[in-house]
Amino acid sequence: MAATASLQTAPVPEGAPITVCEVGPRDGFQIEAAFIPTAKKIEIINALFASGIRAMQVTSFVSPRAVPQLADAEAVLAGIDRPEGALITALIPNLKGAERAAGCGVDAVHTVVSASETHNLKNVNRSIDASLKDFEAVFTLLDNSGIAVEGGIATAFGCPFEGIVPPEQVAxxxxxxxxxxxxxxxxxxxxGMATPATVRAAVRAIRAEAPGLGIGLHFHNTRGVGLACVMTGLAEGVTHYDASVGGLGGCPFAAGATGNICTEDLIYLLNESGYDTGVDLDRLVGAARLTQATLGRELPGQVLKSGPRLRRYDPGLTATAAG
Amino acid sequence: MAATASLQTAPVPEGAPITVCEVGPRDGFQIEAAFIPTAKKIEIINALFASGIRAMQVTSFVSPRAVPQLADAEAVLAGIDRPEGALITALIPNLKGAERAAGCGVDAVHTVVSASETHNLKNVNRSIDASLKDFEAVFTLLDNSGIAVEGGIATAFGCPFEGIVPPEQVAxxxxxxxxxxxxxxxxxxxxGMATPATVRAAVRAIRAEAPGLGIGLHFHNTRGVGLACVMTGLAEGVTHYDASVGGLGGCPFAAGATGNICTEDLIYLLNESGYDTGVDLDRLVGAARLTQATLGRELPGQVLKSGPRLRRYDPGLTATAAG
Incomplete structure (x- = not known):
């Protein structure tokens, strides 16, 4: 999101460009148990870019032992189309990941530290400060490389272990x-703990503490309010949102609940609200159908099931009940 | 919604009361194929009221031949608890329905006409003007009765046959x-065709054409943006929203898509945003679980699956992947 994340503080005006960063190939695929063949990953990524997606977190350079699903990160990055102007990012946990990513010609890398000490300890077995200290080498490595570093902050709206995460801590x-x-x-x-109030508080705290720093928002729809949080983000001037094709991904603490906010549903919301996403919804739904067919199960996306808003029906069909 | 629907034009201030009208027992139950025993309906309705729900569309006085599921309207209304201050409404299609409803001591009746000629013709086999003309007798019957008439306008944000419905037509x-x-x-x-833009346009057109008229909003989550539309409603000062326990209900034109916006998810959003709904989320989730058990299938509600926001987990559990 380096190139695109929002610096505005007023509500995003109608017609303004919004960057939707597709994270399904990383955040979604990583929790799939069955290995998705590299060629299939590439096919899905290319279909997503072909719909007009302008930014994508394509893979993750974590240990292949930790996440075997993404062991083909180099092969994926070597095989995909790279549309003119598209921002290609990858998640990296450490310097080694950054070196691998840099060798693949990504536009940006995405680091992650949790805003909750307990979560960071559980996730990467170190304190928040130790994680940030480790990232110094990543920034040094990529300084003047043309590769941006996006600073990911996990559990930014709440922690499943600690509960409330103060916005000051995020800032x-x-x-x-x-x-x-x-x-x-x-x-x-x-x-999936973000709410309009926590989003507003976090965004405002960062703007006060780190003026000029771009902000991107990555919501899960675990409690159904993911797109409501996007509405708050737009009201706060944020122009960068992550989302996942078909609503891939998930939260290990909420069995049956949905994962990331769904890219098609988000694009539908933004396009119908007059923002410029650059994405063709029909082609995007096609990419979601391809993803669904590849994974062999129904995904939570709603537009995927219901089609575009102005799909017309023959009045000869049985009408709906009133209401 | 007669007693509660919004007259404001500024955004709803934090802390303000919001009326969530539960419509599951009408809009949800009516499409259930298997008859829900009257005692079960009453048990669910009472559990919903016990959670703090302040308004409910309890049933519909349509022809028992047309909707056998709601043939027990009188028995349901005779059997339920009526908490002090709760608004009890019923849908009525015509004068006969209004007479039956009035005999049951409802606080308000809800009429329906479609904003689309084609949809109204399909739904009730008459023109919009003929429907409105028919309602004159309903208003005459209930004049000075203490029973309010809420004017329902179906397909207010789009029609599956005609497509776009002009806000001027709704107004x-x-x-x-x-x-x-x-x-x-x-x-x-x-x-399920509402979007933030169509909601804003319809609300503003009504305020311009019929100043002083209360407005309630009834969204479906067919395309995933139901709660985003609520955010727009709140920004436009609307304080009355319909929702359905567990997300019951559905749209016959979108197989697999969700139905009405889900009451628990809406209450979660509103409570977490500092509005006064009067509803205890835990008790409401209990009512949703009862509904789910009664119907014997999983309902689309998300909070129902994921639990409250601040549910805490033991850090000894396996942590989530980053992101």
């Missing part, structure tokens, strides 16, 4: 990222 | 309702 980490050289941070709603 | 019908004596109208998103 403190954002400021550290800015000092390290990040041009943007991405606030991750790791377990 | 024209709203004005006719106001002239007949309605104190509020309810805008129905019958097949």
């Amino acid at each position: 403190r980490i954002a400021k550290r990222y800015q000092d390290l050289g990040a041009t943007s941070v991405g606030l991750g709603d790791t377990t | 024209r019908i709203a004005k006719r309702y106001q002239d007949l004596g309605a104190t509020s109208v309810g805008l129905g998103d019958t097949t």
Whole structure:
């Protein structure tokens, strides 16, 4: 999101460009148990880009032992189309990941630290400060490389272990990222705890603590309010949102609940609201159908099931009940 | 919604009361194929009221031949608890329905006409003007009875046959309702075509055409944007929303898509945003579980699956992947 994340503080005006960063190939695929063949991953990624998606977190350079599903990160990045102007990013956990990513010609890397000490400890077995200290080497490596570093902050709206995460804590980490050289941070709603109030508070706290730092928002729809949180983000001037094709992904603490907000539903919302996403909804739904067919199960996306808003029906059909 | 529907034009301030009208027992139950025993309906309705729900569309006085599921309307209304201050409404299609409803001591009746000629013709086999003309007898019957008439407008945000429904057409019908004596109208998103832009346009058109008329909003989540539309309603000062326990209900034109916006998810959104709904989320989720058990299938509600926001987990559990 480095190139695109929002700096505005007024509501995003109608017609303004919005960047929707597709994260399904990373955040969604990583929790799939069965290995998705590399060629299939590439086919889905290319279909997503062909719909007009302008930014994508294509893969993750984590240990292949930790996440075997993404062990083909290099092969995926070597095989995909790279549309003119598209921003290609990858998640990296550490310096080794950054070196691998840099070798693949990504436009940006995405680091992650949790805003909750307990979650960070569980996730990467170190303190928040230790994680941020480790990232210094990543920023040094990529300084003047043309590869941006997006500072990811997980559990930014709440932690499944600690509960409330103070916005000041999120802002403190954002400021550290800015000092390290990040041009943007991405606030991750790791377990689906974001609400309009927590989104507003976090965005405002960062703007106060780290003026000029771009902000991207990454919501899960675990409790059904993901797109309501996007409405708050838009009201706060944020122009960068992560989403996942078909609503792929999930929260391990909410069995049966949906995962990331769904890219098609988000694009539908934004396009119908007059924003410029650059994405053709019909082609995007086609990419979601391809994803669904590849994974062999129904995905939670709603537009995927219901089709575009102005799909017309023959009045000869049985009408709906009133209401 | 007569007693509660919004008259404000500024955004609803934090802390303000919001009326969530539960419509599951009418809009949800009516499409269930298997008859739900009257005692079970009463148990669910009472559980919903016990959670703090302040308004409910309890049943419908349509022909028992047309909707056998709601043939027990009188028995349901005779059997339920009626908490102090709760608004009890019923849908009525015509004068006969109004007479039956009045005999059951409802607080308000809800009429329905479609904003689309084609849809109204399909639904009730008459023109919009003929429907409104028919309602004159309903208003006459209930004049000075203490029973309010809420003017329902179906397909207010789009029609599956005609496509776009002009906001001026919605406002024209709203004005006719106001002239007949309605104190509020309810805008129905019958097949899930509402978007923030269409909601804003319809609300503003009604305020311009029929000043002083209350407005309630009834969204379906067919395309995933139901709660985003609520955010727009709140920004436009609307304080009355319909929703359905567990997300019951559905749109016959979108197989597999969700139905009405889900009451628990809406209450979660509103409570977390600092509005006064009067509803205890835990008790409401209990009522949704009862509904789910009664119907014997999983309902689309998300909070029902994921639990409250601040549910805490033992860090000894396996943590989530980053992001």
